[in-house]
Amino acid sequence: MLEKGKISYKHLISIIFMIVSPTAILYLPSMTYREAKQDSFIPIIMITIVTLFFAQVVISLGHMYQNKTIIQYSQDILGKALGKITGLIFCLFLVHVNSVIIREFAELLAGPFMKLTPLWFFVIGIILPSIYAVIKGLEVIDRVNQIIFPIYIIFLSAIVLLSYKDMDFRNTMPVFTQDITSIMNGFYRTFIWFGEVALLSMIMPYVNMPKKVKKMTFISIIYLVLLGAIVNIAIITTFGKNTQNLSYPFLSLARYISVANFFERLDSIIMFMWISGVFIKITIFHYCATLAIAQWLELKDYRITAVVTGIVMAVLSITLWSNLTQLKNQLITLTLPYTIIQMGIPVVLFIVAKIKKGLGYG
């Protein structure tokens, strides 16, 4: 086995939370608002059911093929050749999606914060600690997360709580007025983030008590949905119709904060706490990509892979898109292939595995 460490099942809550939330809170609200307007909390609640079902599929697969990741059991289910192809697609997907996350991160810093600093500076700045953490292994990533996660939650809550006085709940009215297509469009946008729960298929073999995974994952998804809904409502009540003009509504929310008329514009500090959150997300994706590639190539040591994948991700994230608008537009077109890969592959694998078992091959 490549990874020798095991993580506690209790930490899955925070890990899954960090896989989805850091970029979701930043990009998702404006995307859902554009489609579903003030009803944009509805798609988020709808996605819960889908995500719970999907998580159930991934976890069942994990139970069927214990101590194996999706790269390994796809070969057991689909046979060597097809399994390898599926694995390769999954590896490439992980690399690509992490490039997107790194670019999203770098765009945010190079945009509203440090306009004069070139983009690559932030990309290198985040990929170096990521490589370091990935080389140290899953256990270390988990421990870093245990320290960063509480800080991250405290600052998220602080933003929402401190912006309370600017909220105007009339902005949520009228409820349920959007037509079904725009709500479904908003619903469709959320897939790209909540589908990231698929990473569980890479992490699950390294959880110390596989039986508890289901409970922890479900708790985590419920928390995520709560967070998504709360952030959405906070943004809509504060900005109303202006939400669709904002690139980062959540960041603007943070800018609104004023404590005792003295601490104003705390967005810098809060956003740099958020960097730690995104760092965890990028590192987990980087780790999963590295592990997936190493398992696909059947290597004994993934340290070199970690460095190579890191460099590839950094280069891709700089070269693939020319600006933020292009990235945001492509995210919309990417939703379909992403969903097919991150949610479709496990579902197909699950169905095939069940059929095989039913026919007596399993």
Add this chain to the structure above:
Amino acid sequence: MTQYDKNSRKYQDAKHEKLFKDIDENVQTIKALFRNSFDVLFQEINIVNENKLKAVIIFINGLTSKSSIESNVVKPLLAHINTTSKEALIDLLDKNELMLTDFTPCDYLDQTIEAILVGRTIILIDGCDYAFEMDTSHWKERDVTEPNAESVVRGPREGFTENMITNTALIRRKIKTPRLTFESLKIGKLTQTQVIIASIEGVTNNNLIKEMKIRLSRIDTDSVLDAGYIEQFIEDEPFSLFPTVGFSEKPDVIASKLLEGRIALIVDGSPDVLSVPHLFIETIQSSEDYYTRPWYASFIRLLRLLSLIIVLYFPSVYIAAQTYHQEMLPTQLFITMAASKEGVPFPAVIELLIMSVLFEILKEAGVRMPKPIGLAVNIVGALVLGEAAVEAGLVSSPIVMITALAGIAGFTIYPLNDSITFLRFAFIILGAVSGLFGITIGSIFVLIHLVSIRSFGAPYMSPLAPRNKNGLIDSIIRGPLWMMNHRPRAIGWKNNRKQRIHKLKYKK
């Protein structure tokens, strides 16, 4: 074969061979080995009666108590030597009828030499192919005083001394159980320093002791002059900025560490007693926390944590805010800061680096300088450099304040002094180069490093990461003693329950 081995073979000290039967031969050999050093004394005791008995006592002047030798060795020996035959005398010594404490025969030459070197007295008898050694060691030493580096308001004031035996006794005074074991071994080819591994059977993990013995046995060096030598030879992360071996000068601290399942290393000649495994959290703990009531103790711990944050981030965030994130600062404050920078020729980061280096120089001067001129340096340091630099317009006053605050805050967590000094400079430079982004990335690097290192198998950041519910009671806060029912889990012993408290009920 290395040059080192060749040299040590050329100048071999003493062979592991049996002593001769002939007393003159023995004396000659030992004399030759000591190369006629003046402080090694050979005292012959000759009897010219029909028995023709001859005895020689050998000891080092200055390491031994002469009055003790006279009254305990020479006098009884003379009393018997005149009356008995050779065989009877040897028999007498064998049975220790001279009533000496710590009196043993020794067969080999190297044993004899070693005994002389630690201040014991050797008795050679003519015609006897073994010697007798006895403890007469006595030399000037420091009293048990309050350690300067770890002073407390509450709790025991005593501190370890340079004498190993005093130190083991101080620990024995605290823990009165035969399960407390002191295992001794010698390290250092030339210094032959005695190192004691202290542990409590049933509390200390056996694997920990095994690991410690392996690491100690790997040490191959000429000299061990202080516990610091051993610390650097056995630590897990020699390249890390953070210490993975702890030390204390206070017996109560070491006793509490032993009772938590740690190992203590007492090195002869050093008042610092080492303890492993050493966790990060220990650096913000103090013995006094446990002697005061939990509320204030917890407050003080949080204060130390705040100090850590101030030392690391206050200077660097100031630079970052001034250079990149001016919008972060309240307008009034920013105007004040800008006004104070008026006329200062350097960029803020240069000012801060100069002042920080200056602070380090003052700190070092405070340690090194002879005591009588201390006052002068203090006045020059505090008034002239701080006050005058601002007056002259070389640095702005916020910078002086920040340097001083960060410096003072650093003293509250003195065990981390080495690490945070470096990190402070690194963060200042990161803040100047890339603002809060650089500081955050730097912190993440430090964090990854901290959670990945181990000290003798124990995760360094335990009980924070990996988190441990029982451990958290005694971490950044200090819970009530009746809640601390477990020894730290990271240190690793299955049975880690240390007390069982029934609910306290008092009748009114």
